[in-house]
Amino acid sequence: MMPLFALLLVAATKQPGEGHPPETFHDLGQSWHDDVLDFVRYDVPKLIVILLMAFVLQYIVAFFVKRMRRIADAYPGTQRASQLRTMAAILRATCYGLIGFIALLQILQLFNIDLKPLLASAGVVGLGISFGAQSMFKDMLNGVFILIEDQFNVGDVVTIAGLTGTVEDLTLRSTTLRSGDGTLNFIPNSQIATVSNLTRQYSVATLNVSVDASADPDRVMAVLKSVAMEVRKDATFQNVAIADPDILGVDKINGREVVYPVNIRVKANQKDPILRALRRRVLLAFEKEGIPLGLPTSTIVMQAKGDPTLAQPPVSITGS
Secondary structure, three states, rough: OOOOOHHHHHHOEEEEEEEEOOOHHHHHHHHHHHHHHHHHHHHHHHHHHHHHHHHHHHHHHHHHHHHHHHHHHOOOOHHHHHHHHHHHHHHHHHHHHHHHHHHHHHHHHHOOHHHHHHHHHHHHHHHHHHHHHHHHHHHHHHHHHHHOOOOOOOOOEEEEOOOOEEEEEEEEEEEEEEEEEOEEEEHHHOOEEEEEEEEOEEEEEEEEEEOOOOHHHHHHHHHEEEEEEHHHHOOOOOOOEEOOOOOOOOOOOEEOEEEEEEEEEOOOHHHHHHHHHHHHHHHHHHHHHOOOOOOOOOEEEEEEOOOOOOOOOOOOOEOO
């Protein structure tokens, strides 16, 4: 089937008396009519089949993606669910792009567009672009290693590129991270050098309690042990803490300040609630037991000597 623009070119360049007689408008119209009929008869069915196959393949991909997401919803808060959501997002983006590219090539062939010059030109242009798009290939290569090594998945709380948040989307090109204040960050995978995953297996909630050196260490450790066990057995944290608290003893001595660390192993990314409850109970227990809190060594307490003839109490001035 001769393209329409080729017929117009032949009609415009053919000279009278050369070769065949010049085509009349009736002949030209008849040629167009024949071309349209041939296109409708032979090429339109092929076009419909190509579009139908692309739609079917897209539907199959969407079916598997939805099924993977449903399976992930059946295992909330697990690493398997995060992996399934990540693979579903990458499968959808990759397959849709591949299906669209193959369908476009097939459609161009139906319109008698030679793909060889296009592919050759694309190769030359792609060679030039590749020098300016090295970071893109680095992004994709790093994204492949992130998936293979299972560094993090969709739904994990991570620290990457100096930002901490929840991974909302992961592709071979970039990672979408939602910060605690709601900011949505788009991070190219090539900028991810170190990954700190806060949602793998477990976390350790550590509270460093500063106590004055005048307090009996054995008594302080007993009070801290009792308070930490109360928090551990609290109904609110029974499913959060996964081990009994560990009182490590005297960790540091800075002048009059003595530091006692308290460690509680908890589920991944569940440290903050239990630490807030532990701080509150430690303050109440120390106030009840008369245990003084420690002051940093940089803090100087100056107390004016009271005049016995005056009724007002002495004035205390605290500075650092």
